[in-house]
Amino acid sequence: MRLVILGGGESGVGTAILGKKKGYDVFVSDFGKIKGNYKEVLIINEISWEEEKHTEDLILNADVVMKSPGIPDKSPIVKKLLAKEIPVLSEIEFAAPFTDATIIGITGSNGKTTTTMLTHHLLKSAGLNVGLGGNIGKSFAWQIADNKYDSYVLELSSFQLDGIVNFKPHIAIITNISPDHLDRYDYKYENYIDSKFRITMNQTEEDYLIYDADDEAISEWFKTHTTKAKLIPFSLTKTFSEGAYIKNNKMEISINQEEFTMDTEHIALEGKHNMKNAMAATSVAKLMQIRKSTIRESLSNFQGVEHRLEKVLKIQNVQYINDSKATNVNATFFALDSMNTPTVWIVGGVDKGNDYNELMSLVREKVKAIICLGVDNKKIIDVFGNVVDMMIEVDNMNDAVRMAQRLSEKGDTVLLSPACASFDLFENYEDRGNQFKQAVKNL
Incomplete structure (x- = not known):
């Protein structure tokens, strides 16, 4: 049985190891680069792989395909597999x-x-x-x-x-x-x-x-x-x-x-x-x-989850909270809803079609200043420009945190809850959260 795996990340390499153990003929193909630590695992386990391409001759002869969750069904190689009626499963199903x-x-x-x-x-x-x-x-x-x-x-x-x-x-x-x-x-x-x-x-x-x-x-x-x-x-x-x-x-x-x-x-x-x-x-x-x-x-x-309403530090009686994992409006709604003090809100990033009006009542009630941290902040400014006293745009985390310190006073909270994906200025939401925590520690 030939098992082809699309994507050489955590789920792909994990599936490759299980497949090999269960006697499958395993091949891993990644359209991007495979990280060094995963490559090493594939080599040690003698699993064949390729990166930065999908070689159709080595893929379309599969009996079963495991597709990493990040690859959409609309991608050309997946369409070809489905046309040939080769089962395309998730890691969980396999x-x-x-x-x-x-x-x-x-x-x-x-x-x-x-x-x-x-x-x-x-x-x-x-x-x-x-x-x-x-x-x-x-x-x-x-x-x-x-x-x-x-x-x-x-x-x-x-x-x-x-x-x-x-x-x-x-x-x-x-x-x-x-x-x-x-x-x-x-x-x-x-x-x-x-x-x-x-x-x-x-x-x-x-x-x-x-x-x-x-x-x-x-x-x-x-x-x-x-x-x-x-x-x-x-x-x-x-x-x-x-x-x-x-x-x-x-x-x-x-x-x-x-x-x-x-x-x-x-x-x-x-x-x-x-x-x-x-x-x-x-x-x-x-x-x-x-x-x-x-x-x-x-x-x-229970200690909670990193980057999800994570209390970082209290400086001059101002609480800094890292909620970088809030990548959509609904997550930020929960974050703002749980604020009990005047809040300086750091928001912005790659917008997935957000409707910020859902946050309007909470922003009116709780937010004293907004710091926009993104490449394109027009939508946020249009919605909240007349609602808060202060609205500032920055393009890096250090400026965002320094500005937040200036705008906050004793008893306030500084909340990073972006309501957006992070890929405009950061690698991912973890990187964004870690940069926030480092910038707070540097104050």
């Missing part, structure tokens, strides 16, 4: 049959990384032998090749879910859905929503779907679709006999006739959106029969 571990799959437009990390933290703290993968950390396929985990917590992007056929998690979570990546879905929101719901398409009556019952797109989907999975909703406003909710500053969860309650003030994560992430993760812990005392302890000591 790898899943090679493990009988319990799989917890988490998707959503925002909050999925925090929910994934928190769920993993809850299970690991309870002594479970659990792996963490998917869209973060080490590739799922690679872990199956190297380790014997009893369960996996996987963060799944819509791109990864697009490439599944039979994959099914025992427990699925949809944190929320808001317009993102619409360029990959013919600019049709419903296509993107359907893509997220693929996470539950193969689930049976034995499986569980945990979802945000306050989310408009999710509620709409349920009006015209069904899933066989047992539903566990969570909400900030509604209460359930089966599900999770917040009432009188308490998180209350009822699953399979078992109750769990905890005061929200003891939960380490702050902000309404994080209460939702905590409800989702705790629902998983309850389904996995983790002891209540362990859940409480884990929720109170």
Whole structure:
């Protein structure tokens, strides 16, 4: 069996290692450059590869193809493979049959990384032998090749879910859905929503779907679709006999006739959106029969995710917060919503068709100054120019942070929450966040 892998990154190389171990004839092809550390792994494992090209003779003879999530279906080589009816799968689909571990799959437009990390933290703290993968950390396929985990917590992007056929998690979570990546879905929101719901398409009556019952797109989907999975909703406003909710500053969860309650003030994560992430993760812990005392302890000591509302430093009583992972308006909405002090907001980058008006009420209420950090800031200036007292444009992180220091006073917060992708001035959102943290430390 010939396995061809498009893309020589984390998921590609992980799949190559698993494929070789399972007796496939493996070939890795990357249209760009393959990073040195991955090249080394391929050479050590005697896996053949090419970079900066796709040689059709070596690809179109595949029995099965694993495509990295970053490669769109519209790319010429993928079109040719599909025309020849060669199966093109995601890493998740390829790898899943090679493990009988319990799989917890988490998707959503925002909050999925925090929910994934928190769920993993809850299970690991309870002594479970659990792996963490998917869209973060080490590739799922690679872990199956190297380790014997009893369960996996996987963060799944819509791109990864697009490439599944039979994959099914025992427990699925949809944190929320808001317009993102619409360029990959013919600019049709419903296509993107359907893509997220693929996470539950193969689930049976034995499986569980945990979802945000306050989310408009999710509620709409349920009006015209069904899933066989047992539903566990969570909400900030509604209460359930089966599900999770917040009432009188308490998180209350009822699953399979078992109750769990905890005061929200003891939960380490702050902000309404994080209460939702905590409800989702705790629902998983309850389904996995983790002891209540362990859940409480884990929720109170969880450190959060880097670049997601990460407190950097307090300087002259001004709190600097790195939320570089906010690459869309919805993520920034959550960030601004959780601000309790006058805020100097650093925003901007590559706009994916943002509607900034959604942030208007929060900006009026909380933001005293805006610093635009991007190559093209016209849209942001048009929307908020008359709303805040100060609006400044900069083209590098050091200037952004120095300017923020000048505009802030005791008791304020400086928030980097760009609502945009980072590729105009930075390598990626991590690079942007790290530059922010360094610039703050240099003040």
